[in-house]
Amino acid sequence: MHSYSTAVSTLHELRKSGERKPDLVVSLGQTLIDGGLTRKLGDEAWSVYEQIFIAALDVGRDDLAKTCLERLEKRFPDSPRVELLLGMKYEAEKKLDQALSIYEKILNEDETNMPVEKRKIALYKTMGHNQEAINALVRFLDVYYNDVEAWLELASLYLRQHLYQQAAFCLEELILLQPQNHFYHLKYAEVLYTSDNIPLALKEYCRVIELCDDYVRALYGIKLCTYKLLNASSSASSSKITGNTDSHTLSVLNELATERLLHVYSHKKCSKVIKDVVREWLQNY
C-alpha cells in the first residue's frame, strides 16, 4: 500500500494535471479516508474529497461517493460548488432531469457560474442531444473566448458528427491561443488529412516535428502525406496552396521521415517483431 504522504502528493499532481485516472484515485482515496482525511489535511482535505467523489462516480463506487458528498455538504451547506457535485451524482445515477433542474436553478441565481454551464453542456451530451450541446457550447465560447478546454470539447463534438470544417475552425482557435503547443497542430493536421487537404496537412505535420523533435505520429503523417502527394494523378491540385513544394522536396521529406522513424525504433527497447513490421511498412510507402 502507498504511504500517506505519497498518496497525498500523487493526488495533488493528478488534480493539477487534470488526468482521468479514477482507479488510482479511488484506491489512494480509500487509503486516505481510512487513515483519517479531514483532521490530517485541514483545508486541502475538501479538494481531495471532491476529487475522490468524482473518481468514485467514474468507477461506480456509489457508497464512497455518498460518504464524500455528505462530508462536503456538512462543511459547506449552501455552496453552489457542492450543489454541482450533487448534480453530477444525479447524472451518474441516470436521473438526468433532476440534474438539469439543479443546474438551471444555480444558473438562475448566478449566470456567470462557469463550471455549472460546462456541466449543463456535458449533461446534454449524456442525454444524446448533440445539437443542443453544440449550440450551448458555442454560446459559452462567445463569452469565454480563451477557454482552451471548451474549444477542445467543441472540436471533439464536431468530430463526432464528422463536421471536419468546423472542427478545423476550433483547432485553429486553439492554435491561436497556444501556438507552441504541438498537440493542437497534430490534431489539426490529422483533421486536415481526413478531410483530404493533404498539402496543408503536410505542413502542419512538419510544424509538429519542428515544435517537438521526432514525434512519431507526425513522422508517420509526413510519410503518408508525401506518399500521397508524390503519387497524385494531377499535379495541379497539389500546388494550389503551396507553391514551393516541388516533388524533389517531397521525396527528400519522405526519405527524412523514413530515416527518423528507423532511428526512433532502433533506439527504443522494442522487440524484433515490431522493428520488422515497421521496416516492412516503411518499404511500401
Added chain:
Amino acid sequence: MSSTTTIGRIICFIGFIFLAHASYSTYEHLSYLKAVERVERELPLDIKLETLSSVAIFSLGVALVAGSLKEIYVKSEMAKKTIDLVDTRPSFIVFNHRGRVLKNSKQ
C-alpha cells in the same frame, strides 16, 4: 517533505543565525568604538567574513529547498507530455460509460 528540503531548511536556518550574529557583533563593535571614542572607518575583518559566509550558506540552503529545476525551453517540457494529459477535459466528463458497471462487477 523530502530529505533535501529539510536539510536545505536547516542550512538556511544556520545561515540566518550567522547573519544575526554578524549584525549583533557589528552593533557591539560600534558601541565599543563610541565608548572608547575612537572612529574607525572599516569594520573588523572577522565580521565581514562572517557576513559573506552567511550569504554563501543561505544560497546553498535556498538552492536545496527550491526543488528540482525545470528546463528553460518550453519544448522540452512539452515533449514529456502525453496526449491524454493535454486532451483531458475534466469539466466535461460524462458518466454514461461501461466503467461504472465493469468495475463494480469485478468486486
Added chain:
Amino acid sequence: MSQPALAESQALYLDPAIRDWVLFPIVLVMVLVGILRHQITLLLSGSPKKPTSKAIRETKALQRGVILRTYGNNIPPTAFSSRKTILTQAYERGVYLKNPGQTNAPVNPMTDPQGMEIMMEGMKKNMAMIIPQTIIMGWINFFFSGFVLIKLPFPLTVRFKTMLQRGVETPDMDVTWVSSLSWYFLNLFGLRPIYTLLLGEDNSADGMRDMAAMSTMGVTQTGQPQDFNKLFQTEKENLQLTPHEWELDRIENRLLVKYGKRAESIGDVKKEDVTDKEKESVLEGKGKRKKGQKRD
C-alpha cells in the same frame, strides 16, 4: 574634506531611552494601524462585485483582436483573413458592446449605477486611508518633537534639513541626524513589504497606493466605465493594418535544413518574391548537396 571631520565631531550619543520609547513604538503603532486599516477596508467594501456575463464578453472580445494580431501568423492565410473580416465587421457594428446603441459621450457616473458604486468605493477607501495618516502625524508632532531620533546611513543635501529636522533648528548639525517625523515617513514608504508578508498581496494597508490614486483621481473622474466602443474601433483599425506572414510558408525547407538534409540558402528568406522557376534555380545553385542527392 570637511565632511569626515564633521562626522567625527558629531558622533552624538543618543539616550537609549529614545530608542526604546520612540523608535520601536512608532514602528509598532504604524504596523498595527496598517493592519487595522486593511481589516476596516475589507469590512466596508464587502464581497467583491462580480461582473455580468455581458461585461466579461466585452473584455474577452477585445482580447480576441489582440490574440489574432499577435499569433495570427500560425494559422493558414485563409483562416486568418476570414477571422479578420468577421472581427472587423463585429467591432464596427458593436456586436460585443455591453449596452449597444450607446452614444459616444462619456458615461455620467451619476446615472450609471455601476459607476456610482465604483465612486463610492473609491471615496470610502480614501477616507479610510487619509484619517489614520493625519492622526498619526499629529500624534507624532505632538509627542515626539524637539529631538533627533536617528542617523540616516546615506548622505543628503542641505535642502532636506528644514524638512527632516523640524523640531531642532541648529545650523551646523549634519543632515543625517533627523527627527521622528522623518522616521514616520521612512516607515510609511518602507513598511509595504512587511504588510505584504503579513497580509498577502493586494492589501489595503499601505499609504503609497492611495497617494498614487489621489494624483490620478483628479485627472480622470471615472475609472471603470472605459469606453469600449473606442477601444473596439482602435482594435479594428489595428487589425486591418496587420499583415499575415504565414509561419509555415517554407516549413518543408526549414525542416530539411534542421535535419541537415539541405543547406540553408537564399530561398529560405521569407520575403523573397520569386516565381517558381527562379526559386528552383536558386535552390539548386546556391544550396550544397550532400552525398547521395542528385541534381534535377
